[in-house]
Amino acid sequence: GQQLNQSPQSMFIQEGEDVSMNCTSSSIFNTWLWYKQEPGEGPVLLIALYKAGELTSNGRLTAQFGITRKDSFLNISASIPSDVGIYFCAGLGTSYGKLTFGQGTILTVHP
Amino acid sequence: DTEVTQTPKHLVMGMTNKKSLKCEQHMGHRAMYWYKQKAKKPPELMFVYSYEKLSINESVPSRFSPECPNSSLLNLHLHALQPEDSALYLCASSLSQGTVYGYTFGSGTRLTVV
Numbered sequence: 001g002q003q004l005n006q007s008p009q010s011m012f013i014q015e016g017e018d019v020s021m022n023c024t025s026s027s028i029f030n031t032w033l034w035y036k037q038e039p040g041e042g043p044v045l046l047i048a049l050y051k052a053g054e055l056t057s058n059g060r061l062t063a064q065f066g067i068t069r070k071d072s073f074l075n076i077s078a079s080i081p082s083d084v085g086i087y088f089c090a091g092l093g094t095s096y097g098k099l100t101f102g103q104g105t106i107l108t109v110h111p
Numbered sequence: 112d113t114e115v116t117q118t119p120k121h122l123v124m125g126m127t128n129k130k131s132l133k134c135e136q137h138m139g140h141r142a143m144y145w146y147k148q149k150a151k152k153p154p155e156l157m158f159v160y161s162y163e164k165l166s167i168n169e170s171v172p173s174r175f176s177p178e179c180p181n182s183s184l185l186n187l188h189l190h191a192l193q194p195e196d197s198a199l200y201l202c203a204s205s206l207s208q209g210t211v212y213g214y215t216f217g218s219g220t221r222l223t224v225v
Contacts, residue, residue, distance in 0.1 A: 031211050033211055033214065035216075040218075040219075040221070041218050041219070042115075042117075042201050042203075042216035042217050042218045042219045043154065043201075043216045044216070045214065045215070048211060048214075086151065088153055088154075092210075092211050096208060096209050097142060097159050097161070097166065097167065097208035097209045098156055098159070098167065099156070099211070099214070101153035101154060102153065103152070103153060104151065104152070104153055106151065
């Protein structure tokens with residue numbers, strides 16, 4: 001089946017630093033999603049990308065849908081302690097209605 | 112209403128018990144999903160319902176039995192579970208199967224099997 005490789009697996013940063021994470025695949029995806037999950041909660045959608053090459057921002061978050069449709073990145077600028085959580089990329093590909101998830105990036109922000 | 116509501120939030124059950132998880136949405140979404148998630152791992156798809164009919168079963172053991180009584184409700188009936196079934200069970204919904212528009216997750220039910 002389709003797989004997503006998400007990196008890095010974890011990040012430990014200081015408050016105020018910028019963060020970058022990405023997902024790559026050998027398969028084409030039609031839609032890319034970025035989620036954040038905090039302990040004891042479900043994933044919350046941060047950004048959805050629908051077109052190859054699309055660059056979308058949501059506050060301090062910026063994400064891009066790779067031109068090849070096989071990758072996406074998420075940047076967080078000027079991190080703050082409440083950015084702590086696990087970030088997942090997810091892609092909707094050729095399997096009807098099935099999201100493929102990356103393995104997640106665990107983000108820790110030190111004040 | 113833009114939420115997916117799951118109850119209960121926590122559940123502890125014995126291996127011989129029968130219990131049910133409930134999921135509700137009032138966004139008019141016609142696709143609903145059950146996922147299983149282990150700690151610090153991505154969600155794993157279990158079932159997809161489209162227009163109240165089971166569309167995808169990801170080879171889930173029969174001790175998990177989904178039910179979609181109407182377009183707003185999704186249940187997951189549990190029977191004779193094993194300790195390794197302990198996990199966070201997430202419900203999600205989207206406008207329709209095959210689209211991610213409005214793809215929303217609930218907060219999950221934390222299940223512990225003892």
